[in-house]
Amino acid sequence: MTNQSATPPRIPEVTVPEAIHLAEQGYRILDVREAGEWNQGHIPTATLLPLAEVANRVESVIPDKGTRVVVHCAAGVRSARAVARMQALGYTNAVSMRGTIFDWRRAGGAWEVPQSLLTPAQERRYSRQLLIPEIGQKGQRRLLDSRVLLIGAGGLGSPAALYLAASGIGTIGLVDDDVVDESNLQRQVLHTADRVGVPKTESARITLNALNPETRIVEHRERLTADNVERLIADYDVVVDGTDNFDTRYVLNDAAVRLRKPVVHGSIYRWDGQVTTFVPFDGPCYRCMYPTQPPEELAPACAVAGVLGVLPGIVGLLQANEVFKLLLGVGEPLAGRLLMFDAMGTTFEEVRIWRDPACPACGDAAGVPAATAAVPNGAAYQEAGVR
Amino acid sequence: MSNVRIPPVLRETTGGSRTVTAHGATVDEVLGDLFVRYPALRERVTTDGELSPFVNLYVNDRDVRYREGLATAVGPDDTVILLPAMAGGAR
Numbered sequence: 001m002t003n004q005s006a007t008p009p010r011i012p013e014v015t016v017p018e019a020i021h022l023a024e025q026g027y028r029i030l031d032v033r034e035a036g037e038w039n040q041g042h043i044p045t046a047t048l049l050p051l052a053e054v055a056n057r058v059e060s061v062i063p064d065k066g067t068r069v070v071v072h073c074a075a076g077v078r079s080a081r082a083v084a085r086m087q088a089l090g091y092t093n094a095v096s097m098r099g100t101i102f103d104w105r106r107a108g109g110a111w112e113v114p115q116s117l118l119t120p121a122q123e124r125r126y127s128r129q130l131l132i133p134e135i136g137q138k139g140q141r142r143l144l145d146s147r148v149l150l151i152g153a154g155g156l157g158s159p160a161a162l163y164l165a166a167s168g169i170g171t172i173g174l175v176d177d178d179v180v181d182e183s184n185l186q187r188q189v190l191h192t193a194d195r196v197g198v199p200k201t202e203s204a205r206i207t208l209n210a211l212n213p214e215t216r217i218v219e220h221r222e223r224l225t226a227d228n229v230e231r232l233i234a235d236y237d238v239v240v241d242g243t244d245n246f247d248t249r250y251v252l253n254d255a256a257v258r259l260r261k262p263v264v265h266g267s268i269y270r271w272d273g274q275v276t277t278f279v280p281f282d283g284p285c286y287r288c289m290y291p292t293q294p295p296e297e298l299a300p301a302c303a304v305a306g307v308l309g310v311l312p313g314i315v316g317l318l319q320a321n322e323v324f325k326l327l328l329g330v331g332e333p334l335a336g337r338l339l340m341f342d343a344m345g346t347t348f349e350e351v352r353i354w355r356d357p358a359c360p361a362c363g364d365a366a367g368v369p370a371a372t373a374a375v376p377n378g379a380a381y382q383e384a385g386v387r
Numbered sequence: 388m389s390n391v392r393i394p395p396v397l398r399e400t401t402g403g404s405r406t407v408t409a410h411g412a413t414v415d416e417v418l419g420d421l422f423v424r425y426p427a428l429r430e431r432v433t434t435d436g437e438l439s440p441f442v443n444l445y446v447n448d449r450d451v452r453y454r455e456g457l458a459t460a461v462g463p464d465d466t467v468i469l470l471p472a473m474a475g476g477a478r
Contacts, residue, residue: 269395269396271395272394272395272473274473289443289472290440290441290472291440292440293472294471294472342405344405349392349468350448351443351445351448351470352448352449353450354453
């Protein structure tokens with residue numbers, strides 16, 4: 001019944017009972033339907049890879065081309081096309097299931113209907129990122145349940161906060177004790193001309209809640225210090241460091257190591273920016289990189305040195321990108337890597353940074369027991385070496 | 388001859404140059420060559436003849452403190468990156 005002219009010739013096919021048997025034998029199951037169909041119900045052990053993405057992504061989903069795979073869709077047409085594309089890429093053991101998923105369920109094949117993790121309004125609002133395989137309903141739910149703290153609602157915090165709120169981070173905390181100044185507006189896009197003189201956290205809350213009323217904005221109208229740092233960061237999953245001075249960076253680093261909070265670090269100077277991610281005990285911390293603070297005259301703030309408006313926009317969004325990966329547990333965070341952006345030449349360069357066993361904050365003698373990794377899928381970034 | 392990247396906070400010492408070339412088969416020799424031409428760079432990068440603790444120096448992407456320090460070899464096609472800590476951010 002499904003062997004219509006649309007099915008290309010010489011595609012190896014199996015019947016539904018055969019497919020059920022092969023699934024029990026440990027064959028990989030590849031579901032090439034769309035995400036919307038998948039969300040209505042799917043084979044529990046299957047991997048979703050919509051037909052349109054097979055050619056581009058199958059080699060990362062199933063790296064071994066000898067893997068035994070049963071490919072299925074709703075009725076056997078798309079799966080046959082998927083197998084043809086896989087054969088063209090060199091896959092030798094992929095077969096298409098001939099028959100429908102209703103046949104599969106009638107024959108007693110395993111099936112699960114995912115509970116809806118999102119409201120219909122959330123499904124509409126976040127539909128474009130729900131389609132991304134690494135996010136989906138589960139990932140979006142995780143973002144909605146996440147709490148991100150931004151140190152500074154200024155140049156770096158502005159772009160980061162806008163995109164974090166837009167994509168549905170559930171809670172965004174903002175630490176800033178400053179008020180909006182006219183000279184901020186050239187780069188701090190959270191704030192507007194009619195809010196000069198308004199506390200930055202309040203101005204940010206107005207902008208962010210206009211963009212996404214669902215995001216909870218927590219205003220911490222204070223400056224981060226050694227006395228309040230632990231209270232401020234304790235309830236958050238990830239900290240975005242967009243501060244303007246070394247004292248705050250070291251205070252934040254040491255507390256984040258103690259409480260095992262990942263910190264996404266960004267800094268800017270005129271045409272140059274740097275980004276890295278500190279994942280305590282899984283990679284270096286700020287003190288591993290720079291054990292001592294430079295003298296004040298070598299650390300001018302934007303107010304002294306000047307900064308191109310677009311630069312914190314770029315660097316702040318690179319920081320936001322790190323936040324998404326940390327929260328979703330996907331990709332490779334910038335742990336152990338310092339990314340340098342040169343806006344003049346439009347170049348990115350990267351250097352490696354190592355965890356220092358003698359680090360006073362996170363080293364062996366620091367007295368902080370290295371327990372669980374802060375990021376579930378984080379790799380180890382430590383290299384043996386003594387500073 | 389290696390290429391040396393000069394970070395923005397040190398460019399005033401090199402007359403604004405972002406990249407300069409330098410002779411030398413080790414980090415020490417490369418720095419020595421730079422200090423002859425850009426004397427103001429010396430005190431910004433070294434303390435008592437050693438690299439200052441708030442300045443990192445990379446040969447290609449490797450931190451020389453995790454290699455042989457100032458004795459680390461520098462090849463003719465290598466890139467030396469000087470990188471003091473940067474603080475700028477929010478305000």
